[in-house]
Amino acid sequence: MEAHLDVAYPFTGTWRVQNSPADRVPSHGTAALASSHAIDFVPVTADGKSAPIRLASLLRTEPPDRFPGYGRPILAPVDGIVVATSDDATDHDAYRGVPSIGYALTQQQRLAGGWPNLAGNHLLIESDGVVIALCHLQRSSLRVTPGERVRTGAPIARCGNSGNSTEPHVHVQAIDRVDVEQARAVPLSFRGVLPHNGDVLDVPE
Template sequence: MTASLDIAYPFTGCWIARYSPASRVPSHGTRMLASSYAIDFVPTSEDGRTAPITLGSLVRPEPADRFPGFGRPNLAPLGGVVVAAHGGEPDHPAYRGLPSVGYALTQHRRAAAGWVALAGNHVLIEHGGIVVALCHLRRGSIRVHAGQQVTTGDLLGDCGNSGNSTEPHVHVQAIDDREVERARAVRVTFGGTLPRDGEIVRA
């Protein structure tokens, strides 16, 4: 059984690491759905900033397309076979400030609804018995289908805000089974490294 998997960053440009297993495990505060070593990447402008926080940001949801990375390409981080591609979930508004509190209180509903409610639009790629998931893609943007062979750097879809997401980002995790509900988490690195929370990545 492979203890870890080294992959490429699934994007180009400037992104910031969030909920990194380099900073804590389980990285997202739960081991549910084999997410112990999952990591999020939030797209930013070249100076490392996401959408500016305004007074409105603190009191009401914001359109997802206000954020600099909404619609930015997400790429295959490794070669393999696409074993799942789901792209019909809606992109919802982003939640910061007070709206994020209300959104957090409804997270248990999404968790109870299962993988798709949490992952939103996603692509799963299998390589050597390990499956890598990219989640929260933009509705209608997925360019691949189940059974398709992909190589590192192939376009999979666009960064979105579907599923359990408070702002546009891509969630990456590796697992040891195609069925997420019975899988175990697999550690990942990116070009031999793993960024910590808050670290800026330029790919």
């Protein structure tokens, strides 16, 4: 039987689902780097919206702190052991409108830098033989170190815009080993459910 990991949501508050394997596999359009079952969550306001789009938003990049979820707490989705962390990547500007086209054209360049370059600030937690990765975290926000045991719901970092990210969000994927470039994807569910693209989740504290 294929491995499967059921986890808690790694946050509270209101978030929108994006790139979900409930809608397509591979969820991100590629099976590379064990991302077939990865899922993205974008922090939004209570009415389900990201930062307001103005004319300037369509013409130039925007600082990440304009977005409602930048810096929101990220929580451990499982009980487990932290097995890897990275915390020094820059939180770059967000890309919407015309700037997003140029950003998309440089995707291959970022891919050539390997998984750490795409993930940005990240941490990996091993639980029952499966490793869960949380990516695009805020620089210098990690509150855990490798070898540390964490409990579900414990604050571990903050939402950022590092790595391959067009706006602040958290990318979650499960894999069968720590070496992401050699790993296989493991299907995920969240409290027994796999949310669909566009779903707006209101996760209580």
